[in-house]
Amino acid sequence: MSALTLVEAVRTALARAMEEDPRVLVLGEDVGRDGGVFRATEGLFERFGPERVLDTPLSEALFTGLAVGLGAQGFRPVVEFQFDGFLYPAIDQLVNHAGRLRARTRGRLSCPIVLRAPFGGGIRAPEHHSESPEGLFAAIPGVRTVVPSSPARAYGLLLAAIRDPDPVVFLEPKRIYRAFREEVVDDGAALPLDRAFVLREGRDLTIVAWGALVREALQAADRLAEEGVSAEVLDPATLAPLDVETILASVGRTGRCLIVHEAPPSHGPGAEIAALLAAEGLFSLLAPVARVAAFDVPTPLPRLEGVFLPNVADILEAARRLLAHR
Amino acid sequence: MSALTLVEAVRTALARAMEEDPRVLVLGEDVGRDGGVFRATEGLFERFGPERVLDTPLSEALFTGLAVGLGAQGFRPVVEFQFDGFLYPAIDQLVNHAGRLRARTRGRLSCPIVLRAPFGGGIRAPEHHSESPEGLFAAIPGVRTVVPSSPARAYGLLLAAIRDPDPVVFLEPKRIYRAFREEVVDDGAALPLDRAFVLREGRDLTIVAWGALVREALQAADRLAEEGVSAEVLDPATLAPLDVETILASVGRTGRCLIVHEAPPSHGPGAEIAALLAAEGLFSLLAPVARVAAFDVPTPLPRLEGVFLPNVADILEAARRLLAHR
Amino acid sequence: MGEIARFVIERVEILRPDGTLAGPLPAFAEDPDELVKLYRAMVLTRTYDTKAVALQRTGRLGTVASSLGQEAVAVGTAAAMRPEDVLLPSFREQGAMLWRGVRIEELLTFWGGDERGSDFAGPREDFPVCIPVGTHAPHAAGVATAFKLRREPRVAVCVLGDGATSKGEVYEALNLAGVWRLPMVTVVDNNRWAISVPVEAQTAAATLAQKAIGAGIPGIQVDGNDVIAVRAVVARAIERARAGEGPTLVEATTYRLSDHTTADDARRYRDDAEVSARWKEEPIGRLRAFLLARGFWDKAREEALLADCARAVDEAVEAYLARPAAPATDMIDHVFARLPAPLSRQRAEIERRARLRAREVAGR
Amino acid sequence: MGEIARFVIERVEILRPDGTLAGPLPAFAEDPDELVKLYRAMVLTRTYDTKAVALQRTGRLGTVASSLGQEAVAVGTAAAMRPEDVLLPSFREQGAMLWRGVRIEELLTFWGGDERGSDFAGPREDFPVCIPVGTHAPHAAGVATAFKLRREPRVAVCVLGDGATSKGEVYEALNLAGVWRLPMVTVVDNNRWAISVPVEAQTAAATLAQKAIGAGIPGIQVDGNDVIAVRAVVARAIERARAGEGPTLVEATTYRLSDHTTADDARRYRDDAEVSARWKEEPIGRLRAFLLARGFWDKAREEALLADCARAVDEAVEAYLARPAAPATDMIDHVFARLPAPLSRQRAEIERRARLRAREVAGR
Ligand SMILES: Cc1ncc(C[n+]2csc(CCOP(=O)(O)OP(=O)(O)O)c2C)c(N)n1
Ligand SMILES: Cc1ncc(C[n+]2csc(CCOP(=O)(O)OP(=O)(O)O)c2C)c(N)n1
Ligand SMILES: [Mg+2]
Numbered sequence A, B: 001m002s003a004l005t006l007v008e009a010v011r012t013a014l015a016r017a018m019e020e021d022p023r024v025l026v027l028g029e030d031v032g033r034d035g036g037v038f039r040a041t042e043g044l045f046e047r048f049g050p051e052r053v054l055d056t057p058l059s060e061a062l063f064t065g066l067a068v069g070l071g072a073q074g075f076r077p078v079v080e081f082q083f084d085g086f087l088y089p090a091i092d093q094l095v096n097h098a099g100r101l102r103a104r105t106r107g108r109l110s111c112p113i114v115l116r117a118p119f120g121g122g123i124r125a126p127e128h129h130s131e132s133p134e135g136l137f138a139a140i141p142g143v144r145t146v147v148p149s150s151p152a153r154a155y156g157l158l159l160a161a162i163r164d165p166d167p168v169v170f171l172e173p174k175r176i177y178r179a180f181r182e183e184v185v186d187d188g189a190a191l192p193l194d195r196a197f198v199l200r201e202g203r204d205l206t207i208v209a210w211g212a213l214v215r216e217a218l219q220a221a222d223r224l225a226e227e228g229v230s231a232e233v234l235d236p237a238t239l240a241p242l243d244v245e246t247i248l249a250s251v252g253r254t255g256r257c258l259i260v261h262e263a264p265p266s267h268g269p270g271a272e273i274a275a276l277l278a279a280e281g282l283f284s285l286l287a288p289v290a291r292v293a294a295f296d297v298p299t300p301l302p303r304l305e306g307v308f309l310p311n312v313a314d315i316l317e318a319a320r321r322l323l324a325h326r
Numbered sequence C, D: 001m002g003e004i005a006r007f008v009i010e011r012v013e014i015l016r017p018d019g020t021l022a023g024p025l026p027a028f029a030e031d032p033d034e035l036v037k038l039y040r041a042m043v044l045t046r047t048y049d050t051k052a053v054a055l056q057r058t059g060r061l062g063t064v065a066s067s068l069g070q071e072a073v074a075v076g077t078a079a080a081m082r083p084e085d086v087l088l089p090s091f092r093e094q095g096a097m098l099w100r101g102v103r104i105e106e107l108l109t110f111w112g113g114d115e116r117g118s119d120f121a122g123p124r125e126d127f128p129v130c131i132p133v134g135t136h137a138p139h140a141a142g143v144a145t146a147f148k149l150r151r152e153p154r155v156a157v158c159v160l161g162d163g164a165t166s167k168g169e170v171y172e173a174l175n176l177a178g179v180w181r182l183p184m185v186t187v188v189d190n191n192r193w194a195i196s197v198p199v200e201a202q203t204a205a206a207t208l209a210q211k212a213i214g215a216g217i218p219g220i221q222v223d224g225n226d227v228i229a230v231r232a233v234v235a236r237a238i239e240r241a242r243a244g245e246g247p248t249l250v251e252a253t254t255y256r257l258s259d260h261t262t263a264d265d266a267r268r269y270r271d272d273a274e275v276s277a278r279w280k281e282e283p284i285g286r287l288r289a290f291l292l293a294r295g296f297w298d299k300a301r302e303e304a305l306l307a308d309c310a311r312a313v314d315e316a317v318e319a320y321l322a323r324p325a326a327p328a329t330d331m332i333d334h335v336f337a338r339l340p341a342p343l344s345r346q347r348a349e350i351e352r353r354a355r356l357r358a359r360e361v362a363g364r
């Protein structure tokens, strides 16, 4: 048991998965000797060698398709994308092949692959290095989209993703790669996919957040507690397929829901959660379902990023507005 | 004035746009002598010649990027994708370039391009030929996603899209390419983008539908009228950015909203509309916001497509359930 | 200014269009039974294609892509493979799929709009038909990487069209195969057309075999209307790959005698005269002429073969047409190995909608 | 088996690492002023790079990619262009951008995290930095198509790295340029590394110039540490393109002496010894040696140049640092030519949030 950062937890899970299953491979750009630009694969090349940790030529479309072929042959490739902004070429393979190889062959072939990528803003990175494209991936049938929000959840969810026999897009909030440490027991215990985590229980308001903003949501809940408000904090973790029941149950109790994410507001998992409540939780709602998010514009370069990205103040403000509805 | 099918209206608009503006080019696979696999570009090659109507080599990623370059140079390329399932390689260029070239250069360069594609199911087509990926495109900032639902709207919206100085994804419901005719005046009058169409006014229920299912929505409204129910039918047409006001105003009056689309239910424009109501229309809602859609699975091959795709019966059933809420 | 690299592309021809020999026969072709097997497979393929087009025309099958005139590429390629190799076809390789044990009924099932057709009883590791052009090339690289990592003497064989050579991922896969020295053979079925676009509008490259050079791998051209030459050249490439000597790109030049698919009308964009001229080069007549000339074949055997093929296809058609649709829940039950809990509501909804549809049909 | 095509790749070298001549000087290089201009541009580029790295280290600039040791590729390429040509750089071509009139302050503004840096006052049609590797190659094809359709004697020049040659769209763009005979020149800046991946792990191709062959276009290699050779070879390619003779791929071989970017530590994956050896070949010392030997340069001029460059960079840094951030609404006001009505609510929300942020800052 030791206190790990999120990126260390990812690395620990990768090493554990490679240790326990020789079919697990790591591939991508600079994952070998360099250990990945965020060092998520550091030490794996030295430990598992060049046949388990493979630097590919520079093409995301290629290595996604490569993983599909390896997966069909029974390997369990875990592919690293260097940054969020380079994930888009994977979409063709995800929609047209990864998400349907099993359905298309009635299970004769399958696609046990994991696509990992750091995502999100707040590190003052160059263009294309601060994107939150989870909505695009969550919308792909046959593919899970998973976002951890702490070292322990990163460890358990990544193990689950790698062991899962179907494709998973695993988006790691890079802003909190090293932001804090958490005790992680490297015992190989996976966390369940398809299940939201109730991170804090509360009665007055449900805050649904994922990725880096879960911390802000929890901080906001602390502040609200000081004001006598009891906020529940949910992390869906698997954005698709989404754990509908846990969210409905929570909002059914609190009557108020605030959805917090870094992606632009429209057409993504935030919308899906709100839609769910409008369809199935309507009569328990005491207040409008609010979203605190970025804006429907291309991610701006760092100088304007502070306004683009929501923070604790925004969450508090929105929460107070919801709480005004009695 | 003449009665045109939807595909004829598209062709008429293309010809008109090419006639009025020499910067308009048509490109894609088989758009030349063949006139496009659906004949949407028929006759253009003969009329405007090989420098205005260009068959490209076979690559969607290529011709999307090619259009970005042409657009930056002041051309107005209208690119045909042969089928919905081949649109995905365009996403990288759309997110990383088309949707931000203007913002990135503060307007020094821009991207006046249109990507046209037939989309949707119901024609018993092979794999990858019956997809409804509008959600993926609607989620891309800086890019409009437009879906016409009749010959006249196809004509007017396509003209608007071509004349618009920014990128537009224009998805044509192939199921109704030739399903019916409508009077279309070829007078060069465009229809507004970013504005929903109220196709039928009503008091008891708002049905929001786009693409091929607008017809079914109108048919359902007819049937409901026979039962004494007055249904309003809205076609958002521009799915992103979405005309929030018109939708809110309508549901504000009717108190009930049924969203109808062919795409899988989750994480798309249907969710966005429901989320909007949950956020801003909550207190006028008399009933849950319902979605009638496909399912969150890869589009099945034709033999099961009849269950995958929603139809009039599904709309009626869902409408009646909403109307039961008083 | 000095030369630092030099490359040569060669072409192999064995059987001339009139059935006479342009070059020495490879060893396998000394055995008449082997040649007859190739001949039968091409005739079966053509019989199947003809029937599939007819079924489509009468509304009993979806859109299909005939391989008329291109049978030698598919059959020659498959014949060069071992059963344990893996085939990654595009959508016009029914000749190769049939050779490898995919059943006619399965092909019809797939093209009839039913995923169960890709659950081959035969070559369990072969990939299903790939419709998005060229997207299976990286899969082939993945399969070949699997073989290499497991040190299995197996080869991934990817077949794609002249149009597909314009797709970036095809180049990417070739490049990867080169740098990782993968046991992968890519066969470019150059039928000169990508729907309405002739190969001259697809690329300025004088040959498609030279697409190999940028990937640092060998490229070779073969007469794709000569099943003997195709089999020989592909077999050599496969055995090279099997021996750990890396990938090869084989360009097989042939001609699409049919429309692109049943949804196409090729007369919109090419002359009948061009097509007629190409009929003289088609592979079945050519091999038949050779077999007849050598006395390995006769009219009676031909008639028996045609009858056999027709019977096999007809039986398969009957079985195909008789098969009821899968339950609607199949569309969700095979997406994930185990249905994720959140999707169980949608499964129930699919059942409900299927019942509604059944009632609608009954109500009419 | 007969040969049907043959290809040769050549390499051009003019100035040896020690500054002596390996081949005849091109005409422009007979003019010492021209050479001095090239020299000054390379020194300015290096001065800028050094300062940019220093600014990053002290938190006053974002991640930057130095072009240390590669200045000849960027400067030689830009010098071969005419103002009306269009440059499509990747992210390491500051030397070319500066030559073409992008201001140092604009470069800093961009790398400092502000889009206004790409609103060049200078070459208005040039593309901004392209960070997603290779995705600008199709843009170059588009720009070149525009020139061709308008019958303008202009050329699109795309610069990309060795790593980028593995990207499918780069091949696709070359192939299109070939078949449409576009006025497009692609310069591959082969600095031997793509972050930690050496070019040998990127491709089995013996040269990157041969990537042209599959596209049916000419490919040529040039010593990329020799600005004279780069300018000569790229100029020839550009003039060919301008004359309607089609595209060329130029591979310029150089070496990345710096870390990949300020976010990288190259000692993790390559030996210092390798880097030191490569220092002997770098382009600035080489040209200086030549100029000195010919008497076109001396210590005084060198000192004056260094001082000039330092001053120019320092002034730009000051202006950059002094510039206030753009209003937050800039993030929405330039997305569309006219703000779509549905986004006006979000614009208001951006204003509101910006005010909230200002208050947060004030409140601290
Ligand atoms: C990515 C993609 N784009 C477009 C299509 C539509 N389409 C189907 S086949 C075809 C032409 C393919 O040409 P080629 O590769 O030469 O194969 P052939 O049909 O001649 O066998 C096209 C454009 C497709 N299937 N996939
Ligand atoms: C599509 C894409 N994938 C990954 C990256 C991350 N990345 C930035 S530079 C680089 C290596 C580029 O190598 P090369 O093309 O040789 O250019 P160089 O950096 O050497 O100038 C990588 C992988 C990126 N920018 N774009
Ligand atoms: Mg073809």
Ligand SMILES: [Mg+2]
Residues within 6 Å of the ligand: D161, D162, D163, D189, D190, D191, D192, D193, D194, D195
């Ligand atoms: Mg490099």
